[in-house]
Amino acid sequence: MELQHFSHNHPLIFNNDKQTNNHSIDETCCSACGENLSSTSPAGHYGCVECKYFLHKTCAELPNEINHFLHPQHPLTLIAEFNSYNYCNACTDLSDGFFYDCVKCNFCIHSTCSSLPRVRKFECHQHPITLHINPAEESSIGICQICNIKTTPSCVAYYCTDCNFAAHFLCVHEEI
Numbered sequence: 512m513e514l515q516h517f518s519h520n521h522p523l524i525f526n527n528d529k530q531t532n533n534h535s536i537d538e539t540c541c542s543a544c545g546e547n548l549s550s551t552s553p554a555g556h557y558g559c560v561e562c563k564y565f566l567h568k569t570c571a572e573l574p575n576e577i578n579h580f581l582h583p584q585h586p587l588t589l590i591a592e593f594n595s596y597n598y599c600n601a602c603t604d605l606s607d608g609f610f611y612d613c614v615k616c617n618f619c620i621h622s623t624c625s626s627l628p629r630v631r632k633f634e635c636h637q638h639p640i641t642l643h644i645n646p647a648e649e650s651s652i653g654i655c656q657i658c659n660i661k662t663t664p665s666c667v668a669y670y671c672t673d674c675n676f677a678a679h680f681l682c683v684h685e686e687i
C-alpha cells in the first residue's frame with residue numbers, strides 16, 4: 512500500500528510490522544504527533560525509509576480540513592510545517608509536527624491538541640469542565656486551580672464558569 516502524502520516528496524509505504532528499517536517502532540517517532548510509532552491503535556504506519564520519515568496510519572489519514580470548537584469562525588487547514596509566526600494556541604508549545612491552521616487569524620493548534628475533548632470530567636472539580644478561550648472581558652475567571660498561575664486573556668483552558676474554576680490546558684493534561 513502506497514500513499515502520496517502532501518507532507519513528503521516521496522511516496523510513503525504502509526508497514527504493519529514491529530520493525531521499520533531495523534529500528535523498533537518503539538524507538539521511532541511519528542513526524543506528525545511526535546509519539547512513537549507503536550503508540551496508536553489501529554497499529555500500522557506509513558514511511559519513507561530512505562528519509563526516515565514516518566507517520567502513524569491515523570496521522571497520515573487526518574482530514575485536510577476540520578471545523579474546531581476553539582476557532583468556530585473559520586475551517587482549519589492541516590499543515591505539516593510549523594509557521595514561525597505562531598505557536599499552538601492550546602498548549603502554547605512551540606514543538607513541531609502537524610498543525611491545524613487558520614492563516615487569516617494566525618490561529619494554529621497541534622493536530623494532537625485538536626483531538627482533545629471539549630467537555631471532560633476532572634477529579635478536582637464536581638462539574639464537567641469545558642475547554643475554551645478565556646473571554647478577556649471576564650477578568651474574574653483567572654487563576655488556574657492546579658498551578659495557581661493566572662490564565663491570561665485568550666488563554667485556552669478548561670473552565671467552569673459557574674464556579675470561576677479555571678485550569679490550564681496543560682495542567683489538566685498532565686494530571687490525567
Ligand SMILES: [Zn+2]
Binds near residue numbers: 546567
Ligand atoms: Zn502520529
Ligand SMILES: [Zn+2]
Binds near residue numbers: 519563
Ligand atoms: Zn523520502
Ligand SMILES: [Zn+2]
Binds near residue numbers: 600602603624
Ligand atoms: Zn498543542
Ligand SMILES: [Zn+2]
Binds near residue numbers: 613615616617618
Ligand atoms: Zn480564522
Ligand SMILES: [Zn+2]
Binds near residue numbers: 657678679
Ligand atoms: Zn495551570
Ligand SMILES: [Zn+2]
Binds near residue numbers: 636637638673674676
Ligand atoms: Zn463548577
